[in-house]
Amino acid sequence: MRAAWKRAWRARIGVESTVMENPRNEPQAAAPHAGPAVEVIGLHKWYGDFHALRDINLTVARGERIVICGPSGGGKSTVLRCINRLEDWQQGRIVVDGIELTDDPKHIVAVRRDVGMVFQHFNLFPHLTVLENCTLAPIWVRRMSKKDAEELAMRYLARVKIPEQAEKYPARLSGGQQQRVAIARALCMSPTIMLFDEPTSALDPEMVKEVLDTMVELANDGITMLVVSHEMGFARQVADRVILMDEGQIVEINAPKAFFDSPQHERTRLFLRQVLR
Amino acid sequence: MARAADGFYLRAAPAERRPPPAARAGAIGWLRANLFSSPGNVALTLVCAIFIAWTAAHVLRFFVLDAVWSGADREACLASPANPEPGACWAFVRVWLSYFVYGFYPIGARWRVDLFFLALAFGIAWLAWLAAPRRDIGAFYFFIVLPILSFFLLSGAPLIGLSAVPTSLWGGILVTIVVATVGIVASLPLGIVLAFGRRSDIAVVKFFSVTFIEFVRGVPMITVLFMASVMLPLFVPERFTPDKLLRALIGVALFASAYMAEVVRGGLAAVPRGQYEAAQALGLPYWRMTALVILPQALRVTLPNIVNTFIGLFKDTTLVFVVGIFDFLRTIEAARVDPHWATPVTSVTGYAFAAVFYFLCCYAMSRYARGVETRLARAHRR
Numbered sequence: 001m002r003a004a005w006k007r008a009w010r011a012r013i014g015v016e017s018t019v020m021e022n023p024r025n026e027p028q029a030a031a032p033h034a035g036p037a038v039e040v041i042g043l044h045k046w047y048g049d050f051h052a053l054r055d056i057n058l059t060v061a062r063g064e065r066i067v068i069c070g071p072s073g074g075g076k077s078t079v080l081r082c083i084n085r086l087e088d089w090q091q092g093r094i095v096v097d098g099i100e101l102t103d104d105p106k107h108i109v110a111v112r113r114d115v116g117m118v119f120q121h122f123n124l125f126p127h128l129t130v131l132e133n134c135t136l137a138p139i140w141v142r143r144m145s146k147k148d149a150e151e152l153a154m155r156y157l158a159r160v161k162i163p164e165q166a167e168k169y170p171a172r173l174s175g176g177q178q179q180r181v182a183i184a185r186a187l188c189m190s191p192t193i194m195l196f197d198e199p200t201s202a203l204d205p206e207m208v209k210e211v212l213d214t215m216v217e218l219a220n221d222g223i224t225m226l227v228v229s230h231e232m233g234f235a236r237q238v239a240d241r242v243i244l245m246d247e248g249q250i251v252e253i254n255a256p257k258a259f260f261d262s263p264q265h266e267r268t269r270l271f272l273r274q275v276l277r
Numbered sequence: 278m279a280r281a282a283d284g285f286y287l288r289a290a291p292a293e294r295r296p297p298p299a300a301r302a303g304a305i306g307w308l309r310a311n312l313f314s315s316p317g318n319v320a321l322t323l324v325c326a327i328f329i330a331w332t333a334a335h336v337l338r339f340f341v342l343d344a345v346w347s348g349a350d351r352e353a354c355l356a357s358p359a360n361p362e363p364g365a366c367w368a369f370v371r372v373w374l375s376y377f378v379y380g381f382y383p384i385g386a387r388w389r390v391d392l393f394f395l396a397l398a399f400g401i402a403w404l405a406w407l408a409a410p411r412r413d414i415g416a417f418y419f420f421i422v423l424p425i426l427s428f429f430l431l432s433g434a435p436l437i438g439l440s441a442v443p444t445s446l447w448g449g450i451l452v453t454i455v456v457a458t459v460g461i462v463a464s465l466p467l468g469i470v471l472a473f474g475r476r477s478d479i480a481v482v483k484f485f486s487v488t489f490i491e492f493v494r495g496v497p498m499i500t501v502l503f504m505a506s507v508m509l510p511l512f513v514p515e516r517f518t519p520d521k522l523l524r525a526l527i528g529v530a531l532f533a534s535a536y537m538a539e540v541v542r543g544g545l546a547a548v549p550r551g552q553y554e555a556a557q558a559l560g561l562p563y564w565r566m567t568a569l570v571i572l573p574q575a576l577r578v579t580l581p582n583i584v585n586t587f588i589g590l591f592k593d594t595t596l597v598f599v600v601g602i603f604d605f606l607r608t609i610e611a612a613r614v615d616p617h618w619a620t621p622v623t624s625v626t627g628y629a630f631a632a633v634f635y636f637l638c639c640y641a642m643s644r645y646a647r648g649v650e651t652r653l654a655r656a657h658r659r
Contacts, residue, residue: 105562119551119554125556
């Protein structure tokens with residue numbers, strides 16, 4: 001009843017078409033912010049006495065695709081996790097979609113609604129089916145009806161090519177399938193920015209490709225992407241810029257061609273020698 | 278498939294798939310494998326079998342074969358030429374049964390207790406049957422309708438013609454069920470709240486929770502009951518002094534919730550950090566994340582421990598006798614010294630009856646929990 005009434009209302013005010021194309025289904029977030037997608041300004045972070053992030057400055061334009069690589073412990077994941085405030089920092093500013101991340105929970109939630117994240121270990125909710133994993137946030141954060149949320153979820157599950165697994169529990173899926181579900185789950189919130197934290201590192205070699213293919217497809221759609229990854233092929237193929245981080249600092253930011261063919265910094269050359277061999 | 282001599286190999290055809298070798302089937306196979314697999318095992322089986330047979334024979338003789346099933350007073354259960362070694366005196370239980378169930382509850386109003394039992398059983402069945410229709414209404418009935426209904430049924434509502442029955446007249450299984458149900462229903466939510474309080478970032482909340490949990494866990498249940506019974510009236514004005522049974526109920530609920538808090542905390546600690554992060558990254562606010570992602574997982578892993586606490590609580594209800602409440606066990610204590618039924622077997626019979634009642638209730642809880650566990654586990658297996 002209520003859903004029918006809502007549909008009729010939407011049709012009357014003329015938003016039905018946008019609802020179909022743009023699953024965001026939320027008027028207040030309709031107009032994207034005009035400035036850069038992400039701005040990180042003078043960021044410093046310490047774990048106790050350990051200076052984990054040192055003077056990070058980065059501006060990511062809307063639609064830009066960035067790959068961050070570097071040795072482990074270099075602070076790549078930490079930067080990423082600061083952008084949706086899973087990590088706190090002590091100095092500096094981060095502005096996402098025009099919203100400054102402060103301690104204000106309202107700002108934090110507003111940013112998280114707009115920023116999707118995919119984790120190394122998928123972190124699917126094991127007590128929910130694949131479909132429920134995908135509809136949870138749209139229903140409870142976006143306030144969508146269950147029916148709309150399920151429609152939306154099925155569309156994204158189809159996009160990551162596993163609609164037939166919707167009723168299964170995550171434990172029954174392979175690693176690659178789980179990661180694709182995780183991507184679909186993030187996409188269901190219609191984020192404008194996607195963060196990928198080593199999305200293929202925990203996968204069996206044979207499953208890396210299916211996840212990377214999904215990501216390449218996403219990249220072609222023009223969503224803003226920040227990817228921490230060691231997949232150099234992916235970086236070369238999709239990235240607009242590649243960043244090397246080491247010891248908590250940004251060592252080099254370069255276009256992929258220049259980054260791989262003529263790296264400027266000695267550390268980058270060393271890193272690439274180790275990785276590419 | 279040929280094995281190459283040089284250590285290299287190339288598969289020519291796929292190895293055929295076969296069903297697993299048939300296990301040794303049938304009852305005899307099972308007996309062989311589990312009871313008679315080795316000389317030591319055979320000896321152990323025989324010793325156990327002899328012991329079981331010996332015990333079972335005694336139990337059967339005492340509680341069934343030589344038991345006295347009817348009679349008006351002690352004479353029936355004393356040794357006689359017809360029954361030189363009388364067994365359990367079930368006649369005693371039969372005569373006293375209504376006292377065991379209702380205590381001193383007025384005889385004319387006992388249908389109200391029966392109705393309460395029925396309403397409760399209905400509510401439990403509705404909630405416990407996982408595939409039942411409209412379990413949301415069931416929950417509403419159990420947690421909202423039933424308490425109000427029970428209150429008016431049991432303590433009376435003079436306005437609608439139900440005479441008031443003071444709780445001092447309640448007793449027996451009625452009191453045990455009321456105390457246990459209230460304790461179980463109150464302790465889980467209270468325990469969850471306390472568990473979150475203990476993990477809270479707010480110092481005051483954390484301090485209060487830790488103090489409460491550690492204090493209550495650090496003293497015996499009897500002390501908590503005495504405190505609830507004696508100290509509670511000191512804190513509230515005299516005319517608001519709660520009823521004696523209510524005081525005991527509060528004591529039991531607080532005691533159980535402290536234990537429940539620790540059980541739930543264990544479950545919360547078992548939920549990986551990634552689950553919190555994934556929920557946060559999706560923009561779920563704290564309470565949503567807790568209710569939809571964290572708690573369901575935490576409660577699932579702690580289900581055995583939760584039921585364990587429930588069972589402990591059910592048996593602990595027998596302690597309310599120390600503050601002068603006539604629970605089931607206390608009614609048996611009172612009845613077994615009745616001079617009309619003074620026989621060598623009266624006490625044993627009374628205690629055996631109590632044991633059977635408590636065992637049936639606790640075993641039912643335990644079995645039900647096992648069932649739910651397997652059901653939940655099925656969904657998560659690969």
